[in-house]
Amino acid sequence: MGIALNTLLMIVVALSIPGVINRTRAILAGRKGLPFVQHIRNVRLLLRKGSVYSTTTTALFRIAPAVYLGAAIVAMLFMPVADLYPLISFEGDVICFAYTLALARVAIILAAMDTGSSFEGMGAAREALYGALIEPALMIGFATLAMFCGYTSFADIFAHEQSFNAQLTIVMFLIAYLFISIAFVESGRVPVDDPRTHLELTMIHEVMCLDYSGIDMGMIHIAGWLKTACFSMIAANAIAATCCFHWWFATPLAILLTGISIGVVESTQARNKLIRNTTFIVTISALAALIFFIGFLLQSDINI
Amino acid sequence: MFYLSSLLVLALLVGTIFIVPVRHKVWTALAFVALAAIAVAVPAIGVLAGAPTVVLASNISSMLGVGSLSIDPLAAIFLLIIAVAGVATLLYSRGYIAPYLKKKSSAHISLHYTALAVLVLSMMLVVMANGGFLFLFAWELMTIASFLLILFDAERAEVLRAALAYLIMMHVGFIFLVAGFVGLESITANTTFSSLAACFGEGKNLGVFILFLLGFGMKAGLFPMHVWLPEAHPAAPSHVSAIMSGVMIKTGVYGVLRVVSQMSDPAQIHTAGVVILGAGVVTGLWGVILAAMQNDVKRLLAYSSIENVGVIFIGLGIATLANAAGNATIMNLALCGALLHTINHSLFKSLLFFGAGNIYSQMHTTLLDRFGGVAKHMPVTAILFLLATMAICALPPLNGFVGEFMIYLGMLGSVRDGINTLYAAGGLMALALIGGIVVLAFTKLYSTVFLGSPRHHHVAESEEVDNLRIAAMAIPALGIIVIGLFPQFALLVVERVASSLGGGVGLLQTSTIMATLWKVSLTAIILIIIIALLYTIKSRAQRSRTISEGPTWGCGFTSPNIRMQYTGESFSEGLQSIATSLTQNTVEGRAVGKSEIFPSSHNYNVRHKDKIDRLLAEWWVELLRIINKRMMNLRTGRINNYILFALLFLIAIVVLSLFNII
Numbered sequence: 004m005g006i007a008l009n010t011l012l013m014i015v016v017a018l019s020i021p022g023v024i025n026r027t028r029a030i031l032a033g034r035k036g037l038p039f040v041q042h043i044r045n046v047r048l049l050l051r052k053g054s055v056y057s058t059t060t061t062a063l064f065r066i067a068p069a070v071y072l073g074a075a076i077v078a079m080l081f082m083p084v085a086d087l088y089p090l091i092s093f094e095g096d097v098i099c100f101a102y103t104l105a106l107a108r109v110a111i112i113l114a115a116m117d118t119g120s121s122f123e124g125m126g127a128a129r130e131a132l133y134g135a136l137i138e139p140a141l142m143i144g145f146a147t148l149a150m151f152c153g154y155t156s157f158a159d160i161f162a163h164e165q166s167f168n169a170q171l172t173i174v175m176f177l178i179a180y181l182f183i184s185i186a187f188v189e190s191g192r193v194p195v196d197d198p199r200t201h202l203e204l205t206m207i208h209e210v211m212c213l214d215y216s217g218i219d220m221g222m223i224h225i226a227g228w229l230k231t232a233c234f235s236m237i238a239a240n241a242i243a244a245t246c247c248f249h250w251w252f253a254t255p256l257a258i259l260l261t262g263i264s265i266g267v268v269e270s271t272q273a274r275n276k277l278i279r280n281t282t283f284i285v286t287i288s289a290l291a292a293l294i295f296f297i298g299f300l301l302q303s304d305i306n307i
Numbered sequence: 308m309f310y311l312s313s314l315l316v317l318a319l320l321v322g323t324i325f326i327v328p329v330r331h332k333v334w335t336a337l338a339f340v341a342l343a344a345i346a347v348a349v350p351a352i353g354v355l356a357g358a359p360t361v362v363l364a365s366n367i368s369s370m371l372g373v374g375s376l377s378i379d380p381l382a383a384i385f386l387l388i389i390a391v392a393g394v395a396t397l398l399y400s401r402g403y404i405a406p407y408l409k410k411k412s413s414a415h416i417s418l419h420y421t422a423l424a425v426l427v428l429s430m431m432l433v434v435m436a437n438g439g440f441l442f443l444f445a446w447e448l449m450t451i452a453s454f455l456l457i458l459f460d461a462e463r464a465e466v467l468r469a470a471l472a473y474l475i476m477m478h479v480g481f482i483f484l485v486a487g488f489v490g491l492e493s494i495t496a497n498t499t500f501s502s503l504a505a506c507f508g509e510g511k512n513l514g515v516f517i518l519f520l521l522g523f524g525m526k527a528g529l530f531p532m533h534v535w536l537p538e539a540h541p542a543a544p545s546h547v548s549a550i551m552s553g554v555m556i557k558t559g560v561y562g563v564l565r566v567v568s569q570m571s572d573p574a575q576i577h578t579a580g581v582v583i584l585g586a587g588v589v590t591g592l593w594g595v596i597l598a599a600m601q602n603d604v605k606r607l608l609a610y611s612s613i614e615n616v617g618v619i620f621i622g623l624g625i626a627t628l629a630n631a632a633g634n635a636t637i638m639n640l641a642l643c644g645a646l647l648h649t650i651n652h653s654l655f656k657s658l659l660f661f662g663a664g665n666i667y668s669q670m671h672t673t674l675l676d677r678f679g680g681v682a683k684h685m686p687v688t689a690i691l692f693l694l695a696t697m698a699i700c701a702l703p704p705l706n707g708f709v710g711e712f713m714i715y716l717g718m719l720g721s722v723r724d725g726i727n728t729l730y731a732a733g734g735l736m737a738l739a740l741i742g743g744i745v746v747l748a749f750t751k752l753y754s755t756v757f758l759g760s761p762r763h764h765h766v767a768e769s770e771e772v773d774n775l776r777i778a779a780m781a782i783p784a785l786g787i788i789v790i791g792l793f794p795q796f797a798l799l800v801v802e803r804v805a806s807s808l809g810g811g812v813g814l815l816q817t818s819t820i821m822a823t824l825w826k827v828s829l830t831a832i833i834l835i836i837i838i839a840l841l842y843t844i845k846s847r848a849q850r851s852r853t854i855s856e857g858p859t860w861g862c863g864f865t866s867p868n869i870r871m872q873y874t875g876e877s878f879s880e881g882l883q884s885i886a887t888s889l890t891q892n893t894v895e896g897r898a899v900g901k902s903e904i905f906p907s908s909h910n911y912n913v914r915h916k917d918k919i920d921r922l923l924a925e926w927w928v929e930l931l932r933i934i935n936k937r938m939m940n941l942r943t944g945r946i947n948n949y950i951l952f953a954l955l956f957l958i959a960i961v962v963l964s965l966f967n968i969i
Contacts, residue, residue, distance in 0.1 A: 053852035057859040059760055061682045063693070066842060073838035077830065091833070093826035094819060095716045099703060102712075102742075103834070106702040109746055116754030116873070118859045119679070124873020131750055132881040135743025142715075142739035146732055149723045155716065213860050217852065218845050281885060288736075295732055302725075 009087035012254050013079050017225075017232035018043060019258045020265075027266025046221045054217035059119045067114030068219040068226075074107035075226035082236050083158045085243045085253035092158040097145040100157070100233070101138070104189070107226065108134050115211040126210035129277070133195070133207065136284045137188050140291035144181050147174065147295045148241075151302060161240040161248075170301040172245045177294045179238040183264055184287045186234035190227060192265050194283065197274040206277060235261035321424045325417040329408055336420035337397040340427050344390035347431050351383035351390075355800050363435065374441030375499075376432070380807040381568075384646065384800065385434040385561050388653045389554055391782065393427035395657060396550040399779035402772055403546055403664050419459050426452035426550065433558050439488060439498030446484065446558075450477040453555060456547040457539050469542035476535040480525025487518035503569035510572035516579055519566045520586075527559025529620070530590040531919045533613045537601075540609035541673060545664025548605060552612040553657040557649055560619055567627055568808045577631035584624025584730060588737040591617025593919075595741045596886045599748035599879045600915040604663045604673040607752055608656070611699065614741060615652045619645045621734050622714040625721060630809065632726040636818045639805045641717030643820075646801040648710030651790065654783040655698040655707060661780045662692035666756060669769035675755045675875035677765065682757040684769045689757045691780050696753045698787045700746050704831030706790035709797070712827065714738065716820070747882060755875040762869060792831055795824040876913060883915070890915040 022039040029036020038044075056064065080090040081100045093099075112131055115123035145155075151174055152160040188195050191208035198205055212223050239257035243249070275283055320339065327335050350361040363376040378386065400423065408416060429452055432445035454477070457470040488498050494512060495502040506512050525532045536556070540548040563583070570576045594613030601607040622645030629638035665688045666681055667673055682689035698705040715738065721731035761767055771777075790797045798821065861867040883890075896910035941952070 050848075053854055054849065055855050055857055058856050059680070059859050061689075061758065063682070063758070066838075069838050069842035069845060073834060073841050076837055077834045080833075091826065091830055093830075094823045095712060095719065098712055098715045098719070099827065099830060101739075102701060102703055102708055105700065105742070105746060106697075106834075109697065109700055109702060109750060112746075112750045113754055113758065116750070117758040119759035119869070119872050120859045120861070121867070121871045121873050122862055124878065127750070127754070128873065128878045128881060131747040131878070135740065135747050135882075138743035139736040139739040143732060143736050146719060146722045146735050149719045150725070150728065153723055155719045155723060213862070218848055222841070222845070278884075281881065292732075292736065299728060299732075 005087045006090050008250070009084050009089055010080070012084045012087070012250060013082055013229075013232055013236065016084075016236060016254060016257045017079070017228040020231055020235060020262045021228060023258055023262025024266045024269070027263050028270050031267065031270040042224075046224050049216075049221035049224070050218055052217040054215075054219060057118050057120075057214050060114075060117045060214070064114050064117045064214075065219075067110045067117075068215065068222040070110035071107045071114075072222040072226040072229075074103045074110065075229040078103045078107070078233055079229045081157055082233050083161055083240065084236060084257075085240055085248050085250045086162060087250050088162070089158055092156050094155050096156045096158075097149075097160075098142075098155075101141050101145070104230065104233075105134070105138075107230070111211055111223070114215075118214045120213065122210050123213055126207050129207045129280075130211060133188060133280065133284055136281065136288060137185060140181065140185055140288040143288075143291045143295050144178060144185070147178060147291075147298045150295070151175075151298055157237075157240075161244055174294070174298045174301060175241040175245045177297065179241040179260070181287070181291055181294055182234050182238040182241070183261060184290070186231055186238070186261055187265065187268070188284055188287065189234060190231040190265075193269045194272050194275045195280055197269075199269070231261060232257070321421055321428070324421045324424065325414070329413045329416055332416055332420045333397065333401045333404065336400075336424045337394070339424045340393045340397050343428055343431060344394050347378070347386045347435075348390045350378050351386040354378050354380055354383040355387075355803050357803070374439050375437045376435040376441070377437060378435060380804040381561070381564060382434045384650070384804050385557065386431060388557065388650055389427060389430045389434070391786070392550055392554045392653055392657055393430075395661075395779050395782040396427075396546045397423065398782075399549070399661050399664070399776050400544075400546045402776040403544060403668060406668065415459075418455060422452045422455035423547070423550075426456060426555070430555060430558060434561055438500040438502070442500075443481075443484065443488065447481060449555065449558070450474070450481065453547070453551055456551075457543040459544050459547070460542070463542075466542040469538040473535045473539045476525060476532070480522050480532070482522075483518050483525065484522035487515055487522055490515045490518060500565050500569065503566060504571065507570045507572065507575060510575040513575060513578060516566060516570075517582075520563060520582065523559040523562035523566075524586065525559070527556050527563070527616045527620075528590070528594075528613045529559075529586050529616065530593050530613070531923065533590065533594065534917060534920045534923050536613055537597075537606045537609040537917065540612075540660075541603055541605040545605070545660050545667060548608070548663075549657040549660035552609065552660060553653040556612060556616060557653060560616065560623075560645075560649055563620075563623065564808065567623070573631045573633070576627055580624050580627030580631055580727075581730065582624075583620055583627055584734055587617045587620025587622075587624050588734060589617070590614070591621060591741045592737060593617075593889070595744045595748060596882065596889055597915070597917055599744055599751065599882050600886070600890060602675045602875050602914070604666070604675060604752065604756065605660070606673075607675070607748060608659050608663060611659075611745070611748060612652075612656060614745065615648070615656070615699075618711065618714070618738065618741060619648050619652070621645075621738055622648060622710075622717065625714065625717045625727075625731060625734055628727045628730055629717065629721060634721075634724065634726055635809060637717050637720045637724065637726070639802070639809055640713055640720060640818065640820060642805040642808065643798060643801045644710055644713030644715075644717055646804055647713060647790075647794075647797060648707075650797070650801070651698065651706045651710045651787075654786040654790075655695040658691060658695040658780055658783040658787070659699065661776070661783075662688055662695065665772045665776065666769070668772065670763070670765040672763075672765070675752070677763045678756040679759045679762040679766060679869070679872065680757070681761075681766055681769065684766060685771050687771055687777055688780075691777075691784050692757065693753060694784055694787055696749045698791070700749050701742055703827075704791050704834055706787045706794075706797075709790060709794040709824070709827065711738070711742065713820075716823075744882070747879065751875050751878040755878065759872050760869045762872065762874075793828055795821060795828060798824055889918060891918050891921060892916070 021042040025037050078100050081096050083089045112127040115127040148160045149155045154160045196207040235257045239253045243253040324332050324335050360379040429445050429448035436442035436445050454474045460466045491506055492498045495505045528536045591614050594610050594617055598607050598610035622641050626638045626641035698707040701707040701711040718731045718735045722728050893914045895912040898911045899906045899909055
């Protein structure tokens with residue numbers, strides 16, 4: 004029961020975040036904005052359409068969206084919603100989570116390169132580089148959680164509610180900030196990439212799926228939502244662990260936290276020049292190392 | 308004794324390769340290797356299944372001194388790796404060598420196959436020898452055999468150069484090993500590996516460890532001794548690269564394991580652990596960054612081997628540090644991870660080099676930017692290569708993931724339990740970054756070679772290779788899939804080795820790793836089922852839709868051409884802009900300038916050379932040249948001068964012996 008509810012809530016989070024982003028942007032811009040479920044309608048439309056395939060491509064191009072979505076679904080299955088229990092959980096599942104997402108990344112990079120298009124090659128090369136640079140941040144973030152909570156699986160890290168203390172609160176808020184930053188990079192949002200522009204101008208994520216249409220495109224969109232939901236849920240769990248560790252608190256928190264922060268950043272900031280992106284991403288990794296070190300100092304009770 | 312004599316007889320009979328007709332040479336060599344493989348695999352499997360150490364021969368006295376051959380669990384696991392890779396390599400070599408049968412003399416072919424068989428046998432000897440002269444003999448035999456193998460295409464100048472560089476560097480490493488053994492003998496009056504325990508007792512003689520690390524590190528390709536790999540592998544035939552990269556460099560890992568496992572003083576183990584971990588991190592990062600920048604298939608694969616050795620050493624380092632801290636569980640976890648990664652790397656790297664051999668034999672080049680769209684012409688090679696690519700990127704559900712998973716678990720466990728937290732965290736960040744850049748390097752390799760449109764007319768003329776080569780490639784491919792899907796059974800094997808090195812306490816008793824791996828296995832199966840399901844649903848839904856085909860979307864540009872595709876060089880351009888200080892770039896020709904609206908034809912060729920290469924090679928060469936020049940002054944050509952030199956020499960000897968110096 005708990006597991007089913009957990010999975011259901013993850014799906015709700017995944018479906019709601021893009022809606023919240025759109026609402027936030029509309030409110031900040033003083034527009035009426037799209038209906039909340041417009042993105043779901045768009046994808047439903049895509050799922051009903053036929054497809055056009057490039058003659059350059061091989062079978063890999065047709066399998067890749069299934070791998071991309073399948074990996075995203077499995078990654079989602081690791082994720083607990085606060086006190087609920089996820090479907091798959093074992094010691095070290097944080098690593099499995101990271102590498103399942105890497106599988107998704109490889110699938111979409113190879114598919115993009117399969118078309119022989121220079122635009123998609125550009126997107127693929129950037130995705131590969133940014134993905135490589137963000138990886139240490141992800142892992143050291145998990146290491147911080149493992150160090151502080153004493154467990155190496157998501158369910159155990161968050162489920163073993165800690166007694167409230169100041170150290171935990173500081174570290175957990177920093178972790179939440181870190182994972183929201185990672186969500187920005189992984190889902191290709193401003194300031195790393197701007198998904199709102201016409202496809203060719205969106206330099207990383209959307210440009211990689213220029214040749215996808217119909218069901219394939221729908222699957223890629225859904226996988227993107229799921230990935231964002233996972234990172235958002237880690238951040239929400241981290242905050243929930245410090246004050247109110249219940250699913251009815253963590254779920255709206257996950258939706259609003261990422262939704263509003265992405266919406267606000269997209270309304271107020273411009274996209275980085277691409278050359279600045281590497282600096283931006285390496286900074287996140289450096290920040291992650293710093294958070295680990297802060298956690299290390301706090302935990303070892305050093306009198307400063 | 309029976310085994311030993313049969314091995315000896317085998318070794319002597321290898322010479323018969325020279326007598327048989329040229330078409331049958333490969334089968335003769337294969338027969339020898341297969342026999343040897345079976346002969347060692349049977350006791351090795353027995354040892355891994357729990358039988359006590361098999362002593363094949365003890366105290367063999369010969370002109371090589373006294374030595375023994377035995378199979379303990381550590382030797383057994385390496386024997387299995389050698390046996391499997393040896394057979395696969397010989398099977399593969401038939402198709403690869405076939406076009407050369409007419410071009411090269413019969414003796415040349417014989418020499419190649421003899422060297423191949425001797426390489427496999429000598430590697431077996433290396434892991435069975437208990438140290439001292441016998442070990443050094445086998446080690447040197449291995450070097451010479453591999454030197455002859457690299458030299459196969461000796462007509463090409465760069466092959467000759469690479470082979471000589473290899474020979475020289477291996478002998479520098481050999482000197483370190485000899486120095487290590489001499490040091491060992493002067494301390495304990497014995498040269499077996501087990502006498503290292505007395506040598507290292509109470510934390511003394513760390514220098515001996517450093518000597519061994521340098522000697523073995525040269526073979527393994529530890530930074531900065533890795534420079535021979537990217538030279539030797541592109542020069543050697545592909546199946547030779549496969550066995551050298553997949554197996555031979557692992558004898559370095561084997562040696563380090565042998566030496567480190569003899570230490571007993573915690574402080575000393577800690578120091579060794581820090582050294583190994585540091586070496587692993589630097590090697591791994593250096594290897595992977597350089598790999599991502601290479602524009603040659605085999606050079607890229609060679610750098611990736613360096614990176615994988617780095618990963619193995621990171622695992623060993625974490626295990627050694629945990630051992631120093633007295634945490635047996637984490638030590639065993641990381642050690643099992645490192646051993647598993649050793650096995651895994653031998654599988655996917657052989658497969659990758661075989662794949663590179665396939666495309667080389669069809670297109671006669673290994674330059675990345677000459678390929679493109681090969682998947683359409685060589686579909687089976689493409690699928691197998693993709694499998695190995697995904698495995699080397701450590702993606703679930705394949706074997707590469709499982710090994711790295713266990714190393715990660717060891718590091719996360721260290722961080723969690725608060726032992727060596729900062730070292731483990733450093734290793735963790737490095738491994739994560741390595742993992743990320745491997746994805747970049749191998750998506751670059753795979754997509755430039757197999758995907759997209761052909762960049763060269765050779766591609767259109769290529770076709771799939773013969774079935775025997777595919778069969779040879781299926782051996783490692785099978786291993787990749789089986790270990791990936793059912794890691795729990797691979798764990799049983801490596802755990803036996805790890806517990807034999809760690810002094811008894813087994814991982815299976817002290818941790819829940821078995822249950823974890825069952826769940827990893829389950830997750831892998833769930834992943835595959837979900838993907839298959841999604842694909843089926845998609846294909847079914849598409850049956851009732853209009854599916855059309857057209858050219859790739861050019862974003863409104865109406866005449867895109869093949870040359871506009873992203874090349875390997877442009878794929879890694881972002882990384883180069885960050886890591887430019889690691890390489891020395893040589894540029895031939897000129898790139899298209901920004902202001903050229905209608906560019907004329909340009910020739911642009913860029914190579915990213917390792918800076919360490921220069922450090923190790925050019926400086927020494929320069930030094931030698933200067934010394935040589937000075938020495939040339941002595942060569943006057945006058946007979947009276949030469950008589951004077953001889954007289955001075957005699958006087959010097961008299962004087963020195965008067966003072967008891969010589």
